[in-house]
Amino acid sequence: MKFINWFKKNPEKLLLVVILLTAAFLRLYRIQDYMTFLGDEGRDVLVVYGILHGHLTLLGPTASVGGFFLGPIYYYFMAPFLWLFNYNPVGPAVMVALFGIATVWLVYKFSEEFFGKEVGIISSLLYAISPLVIEYSRSSWNPNPLPFFSLLGLYVLYRGVVSGKLRNFFIAGILLGISMQLHYLATFLALIMILYVLFSEIFRIKNDWINLIKSLLIKYLYSFAGFLIGWSLFLAFEIRHGFPDFKSIINFIFHSGNTGPSTGFLPIVSNVFFRLFGRLIAYFPSPDQYFHYNPFALNLWILFTLMLALFSTFLLVVKLFKSFREKSENFNKYLLLFMWIFAGVVLFGFYKKDIYDYYFAFMFPLPFILTGLFIWNIFSFNKFKILAKGLAVGLFLVLFLLNISGIPFRYQPNRQLNQMETISRFVMDKTGGKPFNFALITGSNSDFAYRYFFTLWGNPPVTIQNSVIDPKRTTVTSQLMVVCESLPCQPLGNSLWEIAGFGRANIAGHWNVSVVEVYRLVHYKGK
Numbered sequence: 001m002k003f004i005n006w007f008k009k010n011p012e013k014l015l016l017v018v019i020l021l022t023a024a025f026l027r028l029y030r031i032q033d034y035m036t037f038l039g040d041e042g043r044d045v046l047v048v049y050g051i052l053h054g055h056l057t058l059l060g061p062t063a064s065v066g067g068f069f070l071g072p073i074y075y076y077f078m079a080p081f082l083w084l085f086n087y088n089p090v091g092p093a094v095m096v097a098l099f100g101i102a103t104v105w106l107v108y109k110f111s112e113e114f115f116g117k118e119v120g121i122i123s124s125l126l127y128a129i130s131p132l133v134i135e136y137s138r139s140s141w142n143p144n145p146l147p148f149f150s151l152l153g154l155y156v157l158y159r160g161v162v163s164g165k166l167r168n169f170f171i172a173g174i175l176l177g178i179s180m181q182l183h184y185l186a187t188f189l190a191l192i193m194i195l196y197v198l199f200s201e202i203f204r205i206k207n208d209w210i211n212l213i214k215s216l217l218i219k220y221l222y223s224f225a226g227f228l229i230g231w232s233l234f235l236a237f238e239i240r241h242g243f244p245d246f247k248s249i250i251n252f253i254f255h256s257g258n259t260g261p262s263t264g265f266l267p268i269v270s271n272v273f274f275r276l277f278g279r280l281i282a283y284f285p286s287p288d289q290y291f292h293y294n295p296f297a298l299n300l301w302i303l304f305t306l307m308l309a310l311f312s313t314f315l316l317v318v319k320l321f322k323s324f325r326e327k328s329e330n331f332n333k334y335l336l337l338f339m340w341i342f343a344g345v346v347l348f349g350f351y352k353k354d355i356y357d358y359y360f361a362f363m364f365p366l367p368f369i370l371t372g373l374f375i376w377n378i379f380s381f382n383k384f385k386i387l388a389k390g391l392a393v394g395l396f397l398v399l400f401l402l403n404i405s406g407i408p409f410r411y412q413p414n415r416q417l418n419q420m421e422t423i424s425r426f427v428m429d430k431t432g433g434k435p436f437n438f439a440l441i442t443g444s445n446s447d448f449a450y451r452y453f454f455t456l457w458g459n460p461p462v463t464i465q466n467s468v469i470d471p472k473r474t475t476v477t478s479q480l481m482v483v484c485e486s487l488p489c490q491p492l493g494n495s496l497w498e499i500a501g502f503g504r505a506n507i508a509g510h511w512n513v514s515v516v517e518v519y520r521l522v523h524y525k526g527k
Helices: 002-009 011-028 039-052 073-084 090-115 117-129 131-135 146-163 166-182 186-204 209-230 232-241 244-255 265-281 287-292 295-325 331-348 357-363 365-379 385-404 416-430 448-456 497-502
Strands: 437-441 479-484 505-513 516-523
Touching (some): 011 090, 011 117, 039 073, 039 448, 073 090, 090 117, 090 146, 090 331, 090 365, 117 131, 117 365, 117 385, 131 265, 146 166, 146 186, 146 331, 146 357, 146 365, 166 209, 186 357, 209 232, 265 357, 265 365, 295 365, 331 357, 331 365, 357 365, 365 385, 416 479, 416 516, 437 448, 479 497
Parallel strands (some): 437 479
Antiparallel strands (some): 505 516
């Protein structure tokens, strides 16, 4: 009874519980059927399987572009979940979903403390149902927990700026170090933090340059010390090898040749600003989906998204300048959000490669917070109250319906995990329990997902080494199992190293399994 009475006195808490339950359902519903499980995911669980069996590592996943490695923290996050789920790869996907649910709560906490419970409810609800956010919360991938750590890091930093407690700067540095191990565009987050502390201290300490510099140095040193701890696993590798990846990252972000559609600074910035609101909060389609929509409807959608983005950002700027003039304690709140969106978007203008949606992960919560603030300010407008409230409710309903219409699991699941396991089990059965080599003929996938199951079942394929390493060809077994994802398939004479290294062969078996073909090759014995 007390529990019910407490909810009656705090209805926003009941709404938050409903939002969190909704977020949990949208992220966990049939997660094993809908999760992505291909080569990258197989590589990760294979490494974590090794960690759980004593093979520790200081290197994380390979970045999708750039030829460098990330830190290993994501592997160590995965490890307890892979173990708890008895080595089922769905475990790390559940971990990502839990991070996603926690981020919904954090969006509420952040927005509620900054602007009130109403903004917290609006922002967290829209974040909970965003199709793009949900999509990146239902599969195991190293960038996917980044929204949680970036928002938490900025929130802790804000608390440090307001309270002056140095431990907050230290903790914020640790969270930044973790973020940097998840995705290297968290370097943008580092610059945002540096600028935020700089301008907040300039606002706080006026006409005293000595104390200003002293205060900045102390806070930066605490943050940097925390960062070194958060980045320590990877830092140990970098120090030992002369910082090869750090150099590659800087070169990749700022000096690599452009391959994206926009070559100019301003086109890139405007595109990122639009997509930040369009892709995340207005369910605007990606360019390859435009043909599904009526051109007039698409143009109307663009106009709606632009107005939402511009007005939400304009409101932030107005409040920032107003709080600055009035020397209000709210200045630090608006300054943090302004630095987040301004520096975050502008820094992409220097980026010289294609910009994918998941690159925005360190900014995922931002448009929801700004939109929640904008909607509540319209609703609370003192003049034309009925019209303002109607406009605010209408705007919220449009966003709500747009996002609900794009829930990712409205289509039939692809059951990638089940397919990989089924195919791997069939291949394993056809080996007769004997040593084997393995090859995958595919367009863009890799063979780690298959190799994970072979390793899990105690018979990993033998990797064929070149003649320098293995002059006696002891790594070439009596059989080569070939999985063809690219059809039609002709394995004999294929230039793939695993097939060429096996040598001249005959087909001893051919089967259609699920969506692939499986071949068993044996050494050629003549007619």
